Amino acid sequence: MISTASAVIGSRVSVGHRMLALTWLISPLLLLATWALVAASGHYSAQLLIPPADVWHTFKDLLHSGELLEGAAFSLRRLASGFVLGASGGLLFGAALALSKTVEVYCAPMFHVLRQVPSIALIPMFILVFGVEETFKVLLVTKAVFFPVALATSEGIKAIPRSHFEVARLYRLPRYSLLLDVVFPAAAPPILTGLRVGLTRAWMVLVAAELLAADSGLGQMIEMGRQMMRIDVVMVGVITIGLIGFVLDSSLRLLERRLFRWKAIKE
């Protein structure tokens, strides 16, 4: 009796769990259904509101022709170079801003003004100065990553309790060890949040830049689709961009969870 009862409860729990694991599917499915219904109603021209099935076909075509992967590869390469530059620059500058009074006095006001300028607002100037080639796009990504990372690093380091620094002083830790053993690990959680924010913003501004001036990349694919009235291509581009952004952010979140196992798990 007891074993049957517990088996029933067990199966109910596992069914519940499986249901819970799939609930996230409800909203995209609803969206897809609404889209299909509205498209089928004939209210809008089929050239403007493409039915989901057609977009799916275009997606497969673009995938097989290699066009989609090529575009994504170009975009991701720009993102990667800009991200590495911006993140390392932001990390160093943020640490200097938090740890050195001199750097703070000289650079803090300018830094806080510049970080208010939206990356998109810099596109025209960057094009004038650097031309429409790769440099301008990579630098735009660098800028988009640099500021959130620098801000998170400097605020994160400033928030480190004084007691940690006292322990470092008591054991007379050399400077490199102060940075590697105390400062960066202590500030790592906010820094990683800054990296996530930076990555998301960089991805957005990169696509915008590619829409305006590019001969390759996902943004350019969308722009070409628009010019040729291929809204299906536009939609494939839009969805791919969203998915890539999601995957990038999720992988950083996964990294977050792996890195910060030392934190107490609050349930």
Place this chain on the structure above:
Amino acid sequence: MNASLDQRWLASTSHSPGALQIRELSKHYLLDGQPMEVLKGIDLRVKPGEFVSIVGASGCGKSSLLRLIAGLESDYSGDMQLDGKAITTTSLERGIVFQDHRLFPWKTVAQNIAIALKRSPLTRQEKALRVAEHIRLVNLQGFENAYPHQLSGGMAQRAAIARALITQPKLLLLDEPFGALDALTRISMQRELQRIWVQHRSTMIMVTHDVEEALYLGDRVIVMDARPGRIKYEIDVDLPHPRERHAPRLQELKEILLTELAGSDADK
């Protein structure tokens, strides 16, 4: 365990005790632009290997005194010397254990203890060996790879004590080290500390609120008074270590100390 290992263990966990001499030590802070005297005219001599307890009402500057001796605060008047050397900043010759364990949450127990050896010329293996010895000294075997949040308060404090002792300081300062622990853990930690001290006879100064703790561990108990912080009274605890917690002599001394402390409260 063979003899040579035993000897090495003793050699590397033993401490050569230091003599502390403090003369006319005063310290003030600025509070809203007004100077506030925290310590005034402190004179204190601690013999090598002596255990001195300091008790007093909160605000009597006893923690400030320890921070000054540790070298965490500069800007004082007077004279402080350890073995004839003036105290100007922090040094590995002076260890300190705080009420909060102050372990780095992102490091394991072993890594936290090892960080105290960053400046040590020992090889990697020697360091690992010494960390293991000190983990044994504070009875934390099996928890080398645990993170601080996985430890109980008492265990975290043991790790903090191991970290403070691993540099073989001449003087160990203890700032209410068991103040945050529950009563039972506290008693067992006091016994542990007594064992460690008897084993090594390093010079120790402990600040505490707990009169019983002060008497149980101290060769001498110093009562401090507040505003400005100064030494009011001193009592020798003429009992050999290790001690029996309920020794009648300790009870007598406790009565005397409590009267002294009540007196300093009534002054306010």
